[in-house]
Amino acid sequence: MADIPEDILRRSAEARAKAEGRPVEEVLAEMTGEAPAASSPAEPAPAETEPAPAPAPPETAPAAPPVASGNGGIDVAALSVETGVPEAILLRATRARAKHDGLPDPTIATPAGGGTAVATAPPPTTTAPAPAPAVPEGVRTQRLLTVVKAGAIQQVKREPTDKVSVWPHLLAIEFVALLVILVVLTAVSIFVDAPLLEFANFNEQPNPSKAPWYFLGLQELLAYFDPMVAGVFIPTFGLIALMFIPYVDRNPSIRPSDRKLAIMIFTFFIVAAAILTIFGSFFRGPGFNFVFPWRDGIFFDDLLTILD
Amino acid sequence: MAEGNGNGGITGLLNDLSEQFRSSQVWTSIFRPGSPFRGGYSDTPRNRSYVVMNNVMYHLHPVKVKRHGVRLSYTLCLGGLSFFLFVVLTITGIFLMFYYRPTSPQAYIDIQALATDVAFGQFVRNMHRWGAHLMVLTVFLHMTRVFYHGAYKPPREFNWVVGVILLLLTLLLSFSGYLLPWDQLALWAFTVGSTMGSYAPVFGDSVSFALIGGVQISADTLLRWYVLHVLFLPFIIVLFMSVHFWRVRKDGGVSGPL
Ligand code: HEM
Numbered sequence: 001m002a003d004i005p006e007d008i009l010r011r012s013a014e015a016r017a018k019a020e021g022r023p024v025e026e027v028l029a030e031m032t033g034e035a036p037a038a039s040s041p042a043e044p045a046p047a048e049t050e051p052a053p054a055p056a057p058p059e060t061a062p063a064a065p066p067v068a069s070g071n072g073g074i075d076v077a078a079l080s081v082e083t084g085v086p087e088a089i090l091l092r093a094t095r096a097r098a099k100h101d102g103l104p105d106p107t108i109a110t111p112a113g114g115g116t117a118v119a120t121a122p123p124p125t126t127t128a129p130a131p132a133p134a135v136p137e138g139v140r141t142q143r144l145l146t147v148v149k150a151g152a153i154q155q156v157k158r159e160p161t162d163k164v165s166v167w168p169h170l171l172a173i174e175f176v177a178l179l180v181i182l183v184v185l186t187a188v189s190i191f192v193d194a195p196l197l198e199f200a201n202f203n204e205q206p207n208p209s210k211a212p213w214y215f216l217g218l219q220e221l222l223a224y225f226d227p228m229v230a231g232v233f234i235p236t237f238g239l240i241a242l243m244f245i246p247y248v249d250r251n252p253s254i255r256p257s258d259r260k261l262a263i264m265i266f267t268f269f270i271v272a273a274a275i276l277t278i279f280g281s282f283f284r285g286p287g288f289n290f291v292f293p294w295r296d297g298i299f300f301d302d303l304l305t306i307l308d
Numbered sequence: 309m310a311e312g313n314g315n316g317g318i319t320g321l322l323n324d325l326s327e328q329f330r331s332s333q334v335w336t337s338i339f340r341p342g343s344p345f346r347g348g349y350s351d352t353p354r355n356r357s358y359v360v361m362n363n364v365m366y367h368l369h370p371v372k373v374k375r376h377g378v379r380l381s382y383t384l385c386l387g388g389l390s391f392f393l394f395v396v397l398t399i400t401g402i403f404l405m406f407y408y409r410p411t412s413p414q415a416y417i418d419i420q421a422l423a424t425d426v427a428f429g430q431f432v433r434n435m436h437r438w439g440a441h442l443m444v445l446t447v448f449l450h451m452t453r454v455f456y457h458g459a460y461k462p463p464r465e466f467n468w469v470v471g472v473i474l475l476l477l478t479l480l481l482s483f484s485g486y487l488l489p490w491d492q493l494a495l496w497a498f499t500v501g502s503t504m505g506s507y508a509p510v511f512g513d514s515v516s517f518a519l520i521g522g523v524q525i526s527a528d529t530l531l532r533w534y535v536l537h538v539l540f541l542p543f544i545i546v547l548f549m550s551v552h553f554w555r556v557r558k559d560g561g562v563s564g565p566l
Contacts, residue, residue: 254458
């Protein structure tokens with residue numbers, strides 16, 4: 001068995017022991033292999049692991065150079081039987097190698113064993129002593145282009161990590177979260193009506209007129225800056241800066257203690273946005289002038305129906 | 309689960325019946341092997357995997373996740389809740405579309421009629437409106453939780469970027485819906501919001517013209533933002549959400565532990 005971290009093994013053993021009502025040590029011993037496992041291993045689930053790697057393919061011809069026997073040529077047919085590689089491929093590989101090395105075609109001497117395999121090879125231009133038997137109408141032949149060993153493209157062995165089944169552990173939590181938010185939303189919707197004022201009137205601007213709450217931070221900025229700055233540059237720049245965070249913050253650690261500066265900067269902006277939004281929502285009255293909500297009343301349309 | 313071996317009692321009988329029903333061809337053609345709704349389900353590791361793997365669920369979740377990832381206190385389910393709220397908003401929104409015409413003054417009259425003429429009309433409208441506010445909140449909180457976990461670090465940089473686009477789209481969806489009741493609140497909140505765009509340097513006037521579909525807010529503006537709200541923006545946000553969820557999995561699931 002792969003070496004599983006101690007704590008995971010321990011947790012698993014405890015859970016099993018609890019379920020089966022046996023002492024933990026006994027289960028642990030069994031799991032660490034000191035006693036043969038009586039029941040199934042921890043989680044023999046057909047989990048989403050990579051499929052077991054195909055057995056390493058036999059060494060193919062290009063990897064194992066055919067022994068070019070001086071003048072005699074190569075017995076491709078025999079080699080094919082020996083290595084299990086289709087004859088046509090061996091033939092092609094051998095020729096290609098010879099061509100590359102500038103040698104005469106070593107397969108010429110060989111009677112190209114008129115097997116069906118040859119049919120898949122393109123007719124050799126120089127020699128072709130045996131015309132390939134025609135492929136029957138409607139039969140597709142396949143070419144093996146290359147064999148890549150499994151290890152080169154797949155990560156065969158996975159680090160054991162401490163994982164739990166999505167069902168029931170995650171799905172149950174999600175379901176409960178979903179119910180909770182649905183209940184909250186339903187309750188609010190029963191007791192609080194969405195606001196609806198008079199019919200839209202272009203000639204009569206309410207005072208104050210405020211944007212939706214999530215834009216009130218920006219509207220608040222309008223009180224301090226030129227509209228082009230507050231209304232265009234700051235939001236645009238803010239969004240772009242937000243997108244660039246991962247590319248600017250090159251610190252690889254995710255431990256909060258290693259990220260003090262990043263956390264400080266981000267927190268600063270979040271708190272600033274929150275303050276501006278709260279300010280714009282509750283501390284601005286007619287003419288967008290400063291008011292104390294407890295003295296002058298709240299001018300916050302989104303919560304109109306709650307405040308009344 | 310259902311062991312009912314007909315030990316006489318009415319419960320045994322019911323169990324037998326239910327087991328038979330849940331093993332019927334119709335039922336088993338609906339619920340694939342491993343589903344807990346199928347007859348003969350047993351709680352084995354293999355079946356736990358099948359519940360996800362043999363199911364439409366597999367589009368959203370892997371079979372297993374890191375243990376800390378299911379701790380409620382890690383993600384607070386904020387991403388999931390944002391998505392759920394989006395689903396609720398879609399459903400309630402479709403309901404509202406049955407009763408709403410994006411013209412002036414009909415839009416306002418239709419919204420008024422929801423409260424008086426339509427069964428559950430006001431309730432569904434409330435859900436749609438409060439749900440929208442709530443979604444802005446959950447998406448924002450989701451972003452802050454992702455930041456504090458450093459979950460935007462490689463290989464998740466791009467998913468953070470997708471997230472920022474989702475935040476923008478969420479705000480736009482909410483804002484575009486704001487105009488639709490066509491009352492004083494809608495008109496003037498929207499005016500404040502859209503005049504901000506007109507301050508853009510050089511293009512200011514064109515931006516403003518495009519946003520309100522003319523030189524002045526009018527019924528044309530209403531139609532424009534209605535189409536954006538019910539068609540264009542939801543379509544785009546679904547595309548980006550798909551990429552977002554896909555990347556969460558391909559980047560190795562939820563990040564951490566800290
Ligand atoms: C419509 C809005 C959004 C939806 C529905 C959504 C949904 C989700 C879900 C379901 C997850 C899985 C983990 C979790 O629940 O926390 C997730 C993860 C993530 N989200 Fe979002 N998200 C949204 C907006 C955002 C925003 C605004 C950002 C950041 C700017 C963001 C960045 C990320 C990142 C980086 C992850 C990976 C977190 C990790 O690996 O721990 N998302 N999102």
